[in-house]
Every structure is written in structure tokens, then in C-alpha cells.
Amino acid sequence: xxxxxxxxxxxxxxGLGIEADVYMCPxxxxxxxxxxxxxGALIMGHREDLAxxxxxxxxxxGHHVVSIDYRLAPETKLxxxxxxxxxxxxxxxxxxxxxxxxxxxxxxxxxxxxxxxLALMSGSSVQPRPSAxxxxxGYGDIAGDWYGRPDPFYCQQPMVSAEEAWASVGQTxxxxxxxxxxxxxxxxxxxxxxxxxxxxxxHDPHVESEALTSFCPARNVTPRHxxxxxxHGDEDSDVPYEQSVMMVAALSAAGVEHALITIPGGGHGFDxxxxxxxxxAFERALAFLRAHL
Numbered sequence: 001x002x003x004x005x006x007x008x009x010x011x012x013x014x015g016l017g018i019e020a021d022v023y024m025c026p027x028x029x030x031x032x033x034x035x036x037x038x039x040g041a042l043i044m045g046h047r048e049d050l051a052x053x054x055x056x057x058x059x060x061x062g063h064h065v066v067s068i069d070y071r072l073a074p075e076t077k078l079x080x081x082x083x084x085x086x087x088x089x090x091x092x093x094x095x096x097x098x099x100x101x102x103x104x105x106x107x108x109x110x111x112x113x114x115x116x117x118l119a120l121m122s123g124s125s126v127q128p129r130p131s132a133x134x135x136x137x138g139y140g141d142i143a144g145d146w147y148g149r150p151d152p153f154y155c156q157q158p159m160v161s162a163e164e165a166w167a168s169v170g171q172t173x174x175x176x177x178x179x180x181x182x183x184x185x186x187x188x189x190x191x192x193x194x195x196x197x198x199x200x201x202x203h204d205p206h207v208e209s210e211a212l213t214s215f216c217p218a219r220n221v222t223p224r225h226x227x228x229x230x231x232h233g234d235e236d237s238d239v240p241y242e243q244s245v246m247m248v249a250a251l252s253a254a255g256v257e258h259a260l261i262t263i264p265g266g267g268h269g270f271d272x273x274x275x276x277x278x279x280x281a282f283e284r285a286l287a288f289l290r291a292h293l
């Protein structure tokens with residue numbers, strides 16, 4: 001599909017420019033907008049991780065797409081990352097009609113894995129709230145043992161030392177990186193040691209659980225939360241399927257419109273391949289967006 005791509009700096013944090021790629025429908029008309037958020041455990045990833053075939057599905061459905069970078073951990077802690085999410089959504093709303101040809105009052109936030117977590121966070125932390133939220137294998141509670149204790153799956157892999165882990169990251173804030181293979185060593189160390197919440201947020205969930213409450217979407221659902229769609233494989237070895245089940249329980253209790261699409265036998269990143277399983281999931285996701293945008 002032919003699309004017009006623009007790259008903009010949506011904010012500056014110190015001397016760091018944080019960018020967003022804008023893909024517009026071919027006719028350039030005023031359209032609803034999908035804010036897309038990459039995964040990578042908040043430690044790695046880049047706005048260009050958006051698969052072209054997925055981007056083209058959104059465009060063909062009549063949505064402009066804004067794929068955002070955000071500052072990464074551990075150089076930037078979680079409050080700064082959420083601030084970037086808020087500023088990106090604010091920028092889309094303010095710049096949307098004139099600059100992006102986006103009907104910014106019709107905005108959905110869509111993310112995968114850690115991006116799915118941030119999409120869920122947008123339901124409680126972004127004002128005005130999005131019109132819809134779509135979370136692909138995201139998570140609603142970062143303070144749970146699944147992240148705060150050594151993970152059996154990752155402990156089967158060769159152990160990463162603290163020295164190697166810290167050597168794979170830096171001191172200077174950055175937003176978006178294509179060095180995910182290198183920074184993955186830090187993530188593996190976090191999972192093997194159960195240190196992700198502490199090193200990403202700056203708070204130890206075992207002694208400061210309340211400090212993480214505002215960063216756990218499942219603990220902050222109110223009746224004003226946007227309609228939410230969750231897609232999750234029930235054999236996810238990275239983000240437990242139960243994280244989406246937990247989010248569903250919170251949405252149900254608050255009376256929020258929602259749906260959970262379970263991918264039987266699906267692992268983490270079940271949509272990476274453009275196959276029948278992914279196509280079916282995106283058909284459901286696009287129908288959800290069409291209903292709410």
C-alpha cells in the first residue's frame with residue numbers, strides 16, 4: 001500500500017528528541033488515528049518495529065497510524081516513560097487536525113507486550129482518554145511475582161551476570177534502539193533475578209508495593225476506562241496469559257466494555273508471522289476499532 005510517511009519530534013527531554021512516525025492513508029483525508037506502541041520490556045525496541053503488513057491493515061481500514069518512540073529503561077525509569085506516553089497522545093491531539101490530518105478525538109492506543117502494557121496504562125493515565133485501547137499480550141500488574149521473582153522459563157537459559165547485564169545498557173537516556181539483541185541481555189538478567197520491577201520503576205515491589213499502584217493498570221480501572229480489547233496466547237512464556245485474565249476481571253468489575261481474544265496454543269508474539277492465526281486476530285481487532293472509532 002502506498003502511504004505518506006512523516007517523522008516528527010513530538011517532545012524533547014533534556015537534549016533528547018523523541019520521535020514519532022506518521023503514516024497517512026493515501027487520500028490524506030481527516031481520519032481516525034491509531035497510536036501504536038512497540039514492545040521490548042520497556043528496555044529495548046523502536047518505533048520502526050511496526051510490521052509493514054500490520055501497518056497496511058490499519059491504513060486500509062481507514063486509520064492514520066502514529067508509531068511512537070519513548071525513553072527506555074533502565075536509563076529512564078517508569079514515571080518518565082509514562083510521561084512520554086502522555087505527551088505523545090497530547091501531541092497527536094494538538095497536532096492531529098492540522099499537521100497529521102488526524103481526527104484526534106477518535107484516537108485508539110494499540111500496543112504489543114510492553115507496548116500493550118502502555119496501551120492499558122493510557123486508559124487511566126492519558127487525558128482526555130482514548131476512544132479505545134487494544135493490548136496484544138500486554139500486562140496489567142507489574143508488581144506481581146511473575147515479574148518480581150526469578151522466572152523459571154528464563155532461568156533455564158544460561159545465566160547472565162550483573163556485570164554483563166549492566167554493560168549492555170548505558171547511562172545516557174535514549175528513546176528507541178535497534179540494538180535490541182545487546183540490550184536483551186539486561187532483560188534476561190532482570191527476569192532471571194526477578195529484578196524487572198525494581199530496575200525499571202526504581203521501586204522494589206516487595207517493600208514498596210504501594211509505590212507501584214499507579215503503574216498497574218488492573219488496579220486503576222474505573223467506569224471511565226475506554227473500551228478495551230485484549231489478545232493473548234494461552235501458552236505465552238514471557239507474559240502470563242493470566243495477566244489479561246486479571247485485566248478482564250478489573251474491567252468487568254468496573255462495567256467497562258471489553259473483550260478477550262484467546263489464542264489457543266499461542267505464544268508470546270503470536271502475530272509475528274503473517275499467517276492465518278494472526279490474520280484472524282487482526283480481523284477481530286480491526287472490527288473492534290471500527291466499532292469505536
